[in-house]
Amino acid sequence: MIDDTETDDTDGQTDDGEPRADGAGIVAPDGETPTWRERKERAQGLPRLTYEYFERARREDQDLRVESDYVERDVLAFPAWPHEMVRNLALSSFFVGMLVFLAAALPPHIGAPSNPNQTPAVILPDWYLYWSFGLLKLGPLNPDLALLDGGKLMADRTYGVLANLVVVGFIAIVPFLNKGSARRPVEQPFWAAVGVGGVTFAFTIAAYSAKNLVPMDPHLLFDLTFLLPFVAGFISYAVFKSMREGYMFELNRRYYRLRPPK
16 A cells, blocks of 8 residues: 555655656656647657656556565556557568668579479578478488398388488477476586487588588588587587586576575
């Protein structure tokens, strides 16, 4: 509860002389918020509106901190129009203007029309599918069986599709294997190393998918595709394991014991 002497102030100020946000202070109360036309007629324009937006947020947040008896305070909300819309439109207009400027100043080069009767020398999907395209090129790992007179049990394309299923299945099952409540990689070095190895493998297999464009021997690139993820995972595990025994890990562990996450 707020003291009556504080709420009955007629000059719009608190005891310490600070202007309040609920009366005749800098920011008008919700019932007296000026309309968009009134705001537009002001000389200050958008800077004044922005100032009032953040000033109201600061004042009301301060009042809630003083009045609330709970650890978790109420969530503030502001009208979508004009507060949020003006800010979002300003940001959107800035980025759209930058895109238009770049498109006008640096237009993309348009090459010659493609020949439908000729297969391109390099065929690549979108960049975010390079890793999947690289798994389709794992023909060297498809074993030759002596029972089939040196033939392969399945085609290389089928082998690549199965490799995609295995990788996607492993990524999908990882959350079920690791159900810990760690907040930092240093708290679980093994799973952090698994994540680093997986990210490294995504980059290396993506580079292998574009081996025609990489200035490296294809055999060396193939070996590094599977070697670098293990090296990165091992180094990450060693680093996180050494940090786990340090002071910061013990400090954070005691902190979260006293203030457990919600």
